[in-house]
Amino acid sequence: MATLRKEQRFPATRRRPPADGFDRRLIAPMVLGSVLNPVNSSMIAVALVPIGAALGAPPAQTAWLVSGLYLATAVGQPVIGRLVDMYGPRRLYLIGTALVGAAGLLGALAPSLGALVAARVLLGFGTSAAYPAAMHLTRSEAERTGHDSPAGVLTALAIGSQTVAVVGPTLGGVLIGLGGWRTVFLVNVPLSLACLVLGARRLPPGPAARRTGKSVDLPGMALFAALLVALMLFLMEPGAGLWYLPALAAFAGAAFAVRELRVPEPFIDLRVLGGNIPLLATFVRQLLAYTTAYGVLYGYTQWLEEGRGLHAATAGLVLLPLSLSALVVSGVTGRREAVRGKLVAGALVQAAGCTGLLLADARSALWLLVALGVVMGVPQGLNGLANQTALYRQADPARMGSAAGLLRTFMYLGAMAASAADAAYFPHGAHTGGLHHLALFMLACSALLLVTTFLDRSLRTTTPTPVPGKA
Structure with a gap:
């Protein structure tokens, strides 16, 4: 029977994966699909000005090109992740990456800003499939082989x-220079095609849609979407005049909880999630870590240009070491899990970086600004990887896709919280006083990150989750 099941899962036309090791053919589609969201999140930064000039749209309107993708992704990641858990990663991966190509074409041909925003929303949903699919595949490979998947994955x-x-x-700058701002959307077409080819050739087929005996909790998903959209719209531009948004979020949240506790196959099993305190703590740490990370990305960048008076190109060069230090730290520490150690070190270095921001002013030397960026890059290389590993160990394997999606949702909630903090501390421009207040806010987030890490005793014994068939 076991042999028959393997043959059904991997037809003769598809090369069989190694029986006792992770199928490394999966890595290329997993990684390529997972980068579609961050590449579209970052490329748009250099396209906002030319788009605004071409379509006669002010910055307040072009900002929706950023917010639209964030909103769609925050909602789409856990929703599509749940579908991945139910129907397998292959079909959701292929549908999602096909949507990316369609969104790229829509953006390349869009006649108005509204159509561009629609393309970005479609991109958000399309790019939401690959990361939950990758996490699901990583876990399913461990179950297939009876051995824990390599930490390098x-x-x-x-x-x-x-x-x-x-x-x-x-x-994005190179593409705009070669063919104008529409190429920032058009580049998604070849990326989509590459994902479709790799996914069709290498990803294992999932179970038949209705043979799982599970049903899709559409009302639960709709209430969850209403909760998130209302909350994130308020965080994007908080104010007394928008009091109805948090009220709507509270109502949708209450209705969502009632719904999920009553249905036999909930979208998010609140009973199981509520009993998994370590996983809830990981979501909180993700929120705290990325509130600070995006606070630096948005606030520090803005201050470099307005408060310190640097040209945009110079500010970009000053921030480049931040990203490079994050990459180096992730690469050096990635082979060792050490979740608790990474989070403690990340919180401490993050606190040190926030303290250093209190020393910055309009006369600060460039070397100091670069050094601050390097320091703030270290926790970005530690915290995100540690939280991802913790989730992999703590989440219910049957709901790995939706749990991975929720982890990304809390990351985007952190981005919105950081954006709200920037708006509060820079009401009339990114001046040094506002930067110092923002640094104190991020310092408080770092302290909370450290406290929640120390209080979580489960991190001391985080070990590879047992997999079926492993001795």
Whole structure:
């Protein structure tokens, strides 16, 4: 029977994976698909100004090109992740990457800003499939082989995303120089085709859609989407005049909880999730870590240009070592899990970097600004990888896709919280006083990250999760 099941999963037309080791043919589609979201998140940064000039749209309107993708991704990652858990990663991966290509064409041909925003929203949903699929595949390979998947696989996912985040603005600038801002959208077509070819050839087929005996909790997904959209819209531009948004979020959250506790196959099993305190703590740490990370990305960058008076190109060069240090740290430490040690070190270095920002002013030397960037890159290389590894160990294997999607959702909630903090501390421009207040806010987040790490005793014994058939 076991042989028959393997033959059904891997037809004769597909090369059989090694019986006792991770199928490394999966790595290319996993990594390539997972970088679609960060590359589209970062490329758009250099395209906002030319898009605004071409379509006569002010910055307040072009900002929706960023927010639209964030909103769609925050909602789409856990929703599509749950579908990955139910129907297997292959079909969701192929559908998602096909949507990326369609969104690229829509953006390349878009006649208006509204159509561009629609393309970005479609990109957000399309790019939401690959990361949950990759995490699901990593776990399913461990179950197939009876051996824990190599730590380098999770590291490759993290480094791949960080790398394209670094080169995204540069790639976007090159594409705009070659063919105008529409090429930033059009580049998704060949990327989509590459993912479709690799996915079709290398990803194992999943179970038949309705043979799982599970049903899709559409009302639960809709309430979850309403909760997130209302919350994130408020975080994007908090104010007393938008009081109805947090009220709507609270109502949707209450209705979502009631719904999920009553249905037999919930979108998010709140009973199981509520009993998994270590996983909930990982989500909180993800929120805290990325609130600071995006606070630096948005706030420090803005201050370099307005408060320190650097040209945009010079500011970009000053920040480049931040990304490079994150990549180096991830690559050096990725082979060892050491989740608790990475989080403690990340929180301490992050706190040191925030303290260093209190010393920066309009007369600070460039070497100091570069050094601060290098320091702030270290926790970015530690915290994200540690939280990803912790989730892999803590999540229910049957819900790995949705758990991975929720991890990305909390990352984007951190981005929105950071954006709200920037708006609060830079109401009339990115001046030094506002930077210092922002640094104190990020220092508080770092302290909370350290406390939640120390209080979580489960991190002391984080070990490879047992897999079926392993002695």
